[in-house]
Amino acid sequence: MIPLPKPDPHTRPFWDGCLDGVLRYQRCQACSKVQFTPRASCERCHGDNLVWHDATSLGTVLTFTRVHRAALPEFRDKVPYDIAILEMDEGFRLMVNASQALSSQMAIGLRVKVGFVMQGEVALPIAEESL
Amino acid sequence: MTMNAFLTGVSDTMVGELPGSSCMSLHAQAALGAVRNAGLDLSQIDGVLCAYSFTEPHLMLASVFCEYIGIHPRQSLAIQAGGASACVMVMQAAAMVASGQCRHVLVVTADNRLTGMTRDAAMAALSEVGHPQFERPFGISVPASYALVTQRYMHEYGVSSAQLAAIAVQQREHAARHPQAHKRDPITVQDVLTSKMIAEPLRMLDCCLISDGGAAVVVSARAAVSETSGHAIEILGAGQGHTHEHIVNAPSLVDFGCKASSALAFERAGVTSKDIDVAEIYDSFTITLAIELESIGFFARGQAGAAAASGALGLDGSLPCNTHGGLLSYGHSGAAGGMFHIVEAVRQLRGQADKRQIQDASLAFVHGDGGILSAHCSLVLANQ
16 A cells, blocks of 8 residues: 555645545635645744635646656556646645646646545545646 | 864775675774774764664664764764755764864764665665655655656756766766775766666666765864874865755755855855865755756856766866765765765865875865755865
8 A cells, every 4th residue: 555644633624625525725814824735833924823725726737757666666556657746826836646647748837637536545636637 | 264173084984785784883884994094092082973774773873873882972962864964963063072062073874775675675765755644645755856856947947868967977987986986887978868767857877876885074173183193174164054854845946955055154164166176065866966066156057967068077177076976976875975975075185085186175065965955064174
């Protein structure tokens, strides 16, 4: 089994959202900082009034790589697979894999929509299709 | 300006495949060599810094080492800053001696990652630096993380794979002049460009080695240098820069802490990048060295690869760089990988670099990078 996320109290809303098909992100109520990865307090003003928002799931490929040599045996039957960092429209960054359909089109600047794929008990975000 | 601290002894073990070695035996060999090189007795060491090990991991590696070698120093602790560890440890040792807490600090790094574990196990252990929830589920590895940076860097600055390959080729040329280097067979740009793809666009020969080996240095207080008989090299300046740990959280994919760390080190030393005679800079991947060389100010943005192709990083070039062959060709043994850069810088400044010697080298720059360009530490060393 691949190393699946183990949600903690501060990331659970994100992973619960993924199971519901919704991509969520934190925003600080005090200073409006959009924050990802999720934390207990704001990385800018350190306030703890962080509110979860639903994202549009739309973003742009900031960078990507096609992995041919996996570091873990659990990923060896998946190579080659794509990893991308997306700049989401709400202003946070997300690491995802790319769907088979998207793989041949991967390029910096590509507009994509994020979907979800089940892995065990967890739904992982994935760059599903281009816009 | 000064840090009031001196490198008085350096030593390294053989590197490469060292059957019969263990993490601690390499620690001991490097440590005893450095103390001897300083002309000191082990009993004169009053501070010990160690880093970390993959093959003999322990919560208190410095205590394990002191027990192994049979010393009871006044201060002993382990430091973990990934590839920046060696430079960070020397900077910390400098603070320990400059503050008067210690006279001679022994800084030791070693691991036997090649024979002490499988390549797969080493790769798997390295991949654990990925964020457990937001990176590792997607199959991230250290090479893949650097590949993400490479792709963006190439996109923004028009750098080509062939230009990056020139960096690997140059370092192999240097390694061929070092009798101890792990990889000495010459390679061409074509070899790099046709080597096995790891994570696009990085290929096998863009990536550092996995080696067994160890290296150690002694850092002495100004007032204690007279107790040593090694050729003392002054730590003129040092600085660090920290921006993130996980690449998904990096504030920028092209600007990293090497800019701040080098600026601090140069400022403290009272010199500029133009004054440097020889540079030994962390090169976990070809892109690592390119980004650092450009961020630190040795070359314009996007120009380091092209400069390497034109010979600028060679022994006769404008900036002789990684004269031992670096992590790409000399060897990479965990925290010792970065320490090899420091040992080579000291040898250059002492005029002991044999076939790799840069004439009249008096000022060296050393740089370490930990994580995914996350933690940076720069040193300016001088033969005063």
